[in-house]
Amino acid sequence: MIETFSHNPDIMLLDLRLPDIDRVEVIKKVRSWSNLPIIVISARSEDSDKIEALDAGADDYLTKPFSIEELxxxxRVTQRRLSYMASNGQTESSIFENGxxxxxxASGCAYLDGQELHLTPIEYKLLCLLSHNLGKVxxxxxxxxxxxxxxxxxxxASLRVFMATLRKKLEPTPDSPEYIQTQRNWL
Structure with missing residues (x-):
């Protein structure tokens, strides 16, 4: 069993028809290192199978056959729950302001002193990530x-380049940054 994923999945759809692995053991192994949402898909419709999978850590259980619309x-329910948890139960404003x-x-735009910033997609993602983690290292x-x-x-190395270009676009005086600060050796 692979202990980590090579990609970053948002959700796991787990078919319990595995030939040589205990289905509940797979759920428990994933739960031991990840909070990744798991939706179990199975032809088994007995309550005991559903309860066992859910108690092992599955988030949902879908019995075959099912429609694509139900899946x-x-x-969508799982994504809403993830979004709610990511916002700590607070509905996020679509506008962030700091100075x-x-x-x-909502529009995917950033402004400095009323002027639109022309950011690359990576610079914009960085800026959003930083704004969602204001005050954190x-x-x-x-x-x-x-x-x-x-x-x-x-x-x-790429991160350093993108941060440098983002700083140039945000900071009018690089010697006294207002928006992006680097903490060195803070541990």
Missing amino acids: LARL KLKIDY LTHTYITQNIWGRSWDNYI
Whole structure:
């Protein structure tokens, strides 16, 4: 059993018809290292099978046969729950303001002192990530994981380049930054 994913899935659809692995053991293994939502798909419709999978850590259980519409509805429910949890139960404003910086998440635009910033997609993702974590120190690993979906060391050089260009666009006086600060050796 692979202990981690090579990609960053948002959800796991797990068919319990596995030939040589205990289905509940798969759920428990995934739960031991991830909070990834798991929807079990099975032809078994007995209550005991459903209860066993749900008690092991599955988030939902879908009995075959099912319609695509039902599967999509369950995926939407899971996505709504993830969004709610990510916002700590608070509905997020579509506008972020900090001093002269304004980000309109709904339109995908950022403004500094009323002027639209011309950002690359990566710069915009970085700015949004930083705005959602205002006042927190973010590690290289955390940032690369959230921007590129993995935390490889080869992304650190790219991250530094993107941060430098973003700083140039945001900070009128680079010697006294207002919006992006680097913390070195803070551990």
